[in-house]
Amino acid sequence: xxxxxxxxxxxxxxxxxxxxxxxxxxxxxxxxxxxxxxxxxxxxxxxxxxxxxxxxxxxxxxxxxxxxxxxxxxxxxxxxxxxxxxxxxxxxxxxxxxxxxxxxxxxxxxxxxxxxxxxxxxxxxxxxxxxxxxxxxxxxxxxxxxxxxxxxxxxxxxxxxxxxxxxxxxxxxxxxxxxxxxxxxxxxxxxxxxxxxxxxxxxxxxxxxxxxxxxxxxxxxxxxxxxxxxxxxxxxxxxxxxxxxxxxxxxxxxxxxxxxxxxxxxxxxxxxxxxxxxxxxxxxxxxxxxxxxxxxxxxxxxxxxxxxxxxxxxxxxxxxxxxxxxxxxxxxxxxxxxxxxxxxxxxxxxxxxxxxxxxxx
Amino acid sequence: xxxxxxxxxxxxxxxxxxxxxxxxxxxxxxxxxxxxxxxxxxxxxxxxxxxxxxxxxxxxxxxxxxxxxxxxxxxxxxxxxxxxxxxxxxxxxxxxxxxxxxxxxxxxxxxxxxxxxxxxxxxxxxxxxxxxxxxxxxxxxxxxxxxxxxxxxxxxxxxxxxxxxxxxxxxxxxxxxxxxxxxxxxxxxxxxxxxxxxxxxxxxxxxxxxxxxxxxxxxxxxxxxxxxxxxxxxxxxxxxxxxxxxxxxxxxxxxxxxxxxxxxxxxxxxxxxxxxxxxxxxxxxxxxxxxxxxxxxxxxxxxxxxxxxxxxxxxxxxxxxxxxxxxxxxxxxxxxxxxxxxxxxxxxxxxxxxxxxxxxx
Numbered sequence: 193x194x195x196x197x198x199x200x201x202x203x204x205x206x207x208x209x210x211x212x213x214x215x216x217x218x219x220x221x222x223x224x225x226x227x228x229x230x231x232x233x234x235x236x237x238x239x240x241x242x243x244x245x246x247x248x249x250x251x252x253x254x255x256x257x258x259x260x261x262x263x264x265x266x267x268x269x270x271x272x273x274x275x276x277x278x279x280x281x282x283x284x285x286x287x288x289x290x291x292x293x294x295x296x297x298x299x300x301x302x303x304x305x306x307x308x309x310x311x312x313x314x315x316x317x318x319x320x321x322x323x324x325x326x327x328x329x330x331x332x333x334x335x336x337x338x339x340x341x342x343x344x345x346x347x348x349x350x351x352x353x354x355x356x357x358x359x360x361x362x363x364x365x366x367x368x369x370x371x372x373x374x375x376x377x378x379x380x381x382x383x384x385x386x387x388x389x390x391x392x393x394x395x396x397x398x399x400x401x402x403x404x405x406x407x408x409x410x411x412x413x414x415x416x417x418x419x420x421x422x423x424x425x426x427x428x429x430x431x432x433x434x435x436x437x438x439x440x441x442x443x444x445x446x447x448x449x450x451x452x453x454x455x456x457x458x459x460x461x462x463x464x465x466x467x468x469x470x471x472x473x474x475x476x477x478x479x480x481x482x483x484x485x486x487x488x489x490x491x492x493x494x495x496x497x498x499x500x501x502x503x504x505x506x507x508x509x510x511x512x513x514x515x516x517x518x519x520x521x522x523x524x525x526x527x528x529x530x531x532x533x534x535x536x537x538x539x540x541x542x543x544x545x546x547x548x549x550x551x552x553x
Numbered sequence: 554x555x556x557x558x559x560x561x562x563x564x565x566x567x568x569x570x571x572x573x574x575x576x577x578x579x580x581x582x583x584x585x586x587x588x589x590x591x592x593x594x595x596x597x598x599x600x601x602x603x604x605x606x607x608x609x610x611x612x613x614x615x616x617x618x619x620x621x622x623x624x625x626x627x628x629x630x631x632x633x634x635x636x637x638x639x640x641x642x643x644x645x646x647x648x649x650x651x652x653x654x655x656x657x658x659x660x661x662x663x664x665x666x667x668x669x670x671x672x673x674x675x676x677x678x679x680x681x682x683x684x685x686x687x688x689x690x691x692x693x694x695x696x697x698x699x700x701x702x703x704x705x706x707x708x709x710x711x712x713x714x715x716x717x718x719x720x721x722x723x724x725x726x727x728x729x730x731x732x733x734x735x736x737x738x739x740x741x742x743x744x745x746x747x748x749x750x751x752x753x754x755x756x757x758x759x760x761x762x763x764x765x766x767x768x769x770x771x772x773x774x775x776x777x778x779x780x781x782x783x784x785x786x787x788x789x790x791x792x793x794x795x796x797x798x799x800x801x802x803x804x805x806x807x808x809x810x811x812x813x814x815x816x817x818x819x820x821x822x823x824x825x826x827x828x829x830x831x832x833x834x835x836x837x838x839x840x841x842x843x844x845x846x847x848x849x850x851x852x853x854x855x856x857x858x859x860x861x862x863x864x865x866x867x868x869x870x871x872x873x874x875x876x877x878x879x880x881x882x883x884x885x886x887x888x889x890x891x892x893x894x895x896x897x898x899x900x901x902x903x904x905x906x907x908x909x910x911x912x913x914x
Binding site: 352384413 | 598599713715716743744745746747748749751752770771772773774776777796797800801810811812814815816817818819821822823825826827828829830832833887
């Protein structure tokens with residue numbers, strides 16, 4: 193049986209907006225994350241994709257309690273995290289680590305690499321004195337940095353090497369779970385593969401579980417066991433990596449996948465793209481019902497009224513979409529802007545539900 | 554058949570910068586052609602000189618610290634480098650225009666969009682305010698901005714990122730330029746918005762017959778947008794070819810490396826990505842041989858000493874590599890498996906494990 197490492201229920205993370213100086217009054221709230229339900233299995237990499245502002249980074253931070261969630265529950269190995277005080281959570285932090293997106297901003301420029309990597313060891317009382325130096329240098333070696341550079345400063349390293357410093361720091365306390373928040377986005381193409389490979393190696397060597405947050409679907413597919421797709425604070429689809437790409441069921445996932453350019457002119461010249469109209473609505477005033485309905489080619493009346501439940505459309509494939517219960521509507525895309533768009537949208541749906549296209553007479 | 558005059562032709566262009574650490578050879582002898590109506594993709598990593606090359610074309614290199622020690626930039630046969638500032642101003646923004654990477658910073662936040670759109674029309678076409686207004690609103694409509702006459706008098710911050718990029722595109726196209734230079738036009742955008750913008754650029758190009766130079770690090774974007782591609786590394790072009798041929802049968806080890814290090818969404822999860830080891834060189838020191846040699850599996854003693862001449866592996870296909878023909882004949886493009894590439898790279902490495910006398914003559 194798969195062991196659940198993190199169990200997330202109804203997780204909400206709202207950021208209030210206040211007005212007035214003396215009588216501060218909450219006037220509105222940004223619903224960055226608005227009710228998530230999912231598990232993270234021990235040893236897996238759960239990929240979390242979505243566009244900017246969809247709440248994927250907020251989710252990562254709320255999971256390891258860098259933010260105090262507005263509502264909901266996060267259980268780590270069965271232990272509830274959201275009710276713990278700062279002091280209570282401190283010893284748990286060594287098991288819950290994070291790798292940040294920007295290798296330039298996330299390292300203190302006044303600290304040497306050695307003290308950056310060694311700090312978590314000191315904070316958690318895992319090493320001191322000469323032992324600390326040895327452990328720090330071991331960590332540098334593990335992530336592919338020359339241990340002789342232990343006294344150098346971050347600015348002396350390239351972007352890719354800095355990301356290795358960030359990885360070494362996250363590894364220092366021998367954690368169970370690491371949130372990787374866009375760890376490769378700031379790196380050059382030729383360096384990205386190095387970091388992905390390193391993360392994969394470390395995972396098998398140290399038995400790590402990752403939440404891998406990124407907007408690059410191809411990179412996420414490469415590293416992830418399962419992938420979750422977010423849109424405007426909600427999870428819309430969650431399944432294993434291959435299936436999500438082969439048979440995406442949510443109209444948003446379908447559009448997202450079709451929007452990713454493939455580095456092959458032959459493939460590109462024949463692709464039919466689903467181009468979503470408009471922009472992502474503001475999380476201050478999310479649409480009623482299904483948050484995607486304003487841009488969805490398939491949306492019908494119910495979508496604007498009722499929030500779809502996030503449930504299994506088939507074993508191991510969670511989708512939040514009314515089309516799951518409305519098979520007939522899968523082949524009408526009344527809101528598509530053009531006929532070509534309609535064809536592309538319906539073709540994606542047919543593929544997802546494995547229904548052959550009608551043969552022309 | 555009469556030879557067509559290229560729209561833009563660069564001949565051995567060099568752009569250097571004086572810095573405290575010495576002279577940075579940002580662009581070090583770049584030559585290429587863009588025919589009328591053609592689209593050229595310029596691919597490279599940060600620091601490869603791909604942007605500086607295009608900024609040089611527009612005459613926007615700050616001098617000092619920059620200077621152009623050599624080369625020609627021929628726009629329809631006229632050398633832009635020899636042109637007076639006044640004459641260049643008549644071309645820039647009129648017959649050649651530019652779309653910048655970051656729509657957040659490249660529009661003036663203090664001026665209404667209307668003012669920024671009317672200005673180029675007044676300067677280059679001598680239109681009166683009303684005519685310019687009408688034309689600009691029409692262009693906004695053409696690039697897909699909803700309710701253009703209402704939005705016309707808004708400020709840039711009132712537009713979303715994707716909409717701002719549309720405004721930029723509208724601005725660039727107002728004077729119906731013959732050549733459009735787009736520097737990472739979609740890098741700052743989300744993937745579904747990127748798809749919208751790329752579709753728009755394709756449509757407009759089809760309608761207006763504009764020549765296009767698209768600069769990007771994203772191989773997927775050029776695969777869909779470019780007719781021909783030049784690959785840059787450390788200030789030089791290492792390979793140039795028609796888009797399909799480049800992907801099918803690269804003739805430079807760096808191109809092979811790029812193709813193999815990028816995960817592809819439409820293929821299953823690779824066992825392991827093949828990264829390009831090492832990192833891009835520092836161009837502030839002169840590099841005697843091939844700049845890629847320290848990272849190249851195929852490199853021989855000669856590669857470290859001498860910059861390779863252009864090798865024409867096939868008519869119209871040029872690679873700057875001492876072993877271009879071998880790489881080309883190995884067929885290591887998108888259809889080659891990872892094992893095949895690794896096998897050839899291993900063979901290449903072994904074949905020069907013992908230093909041999911470099912072949913002269």
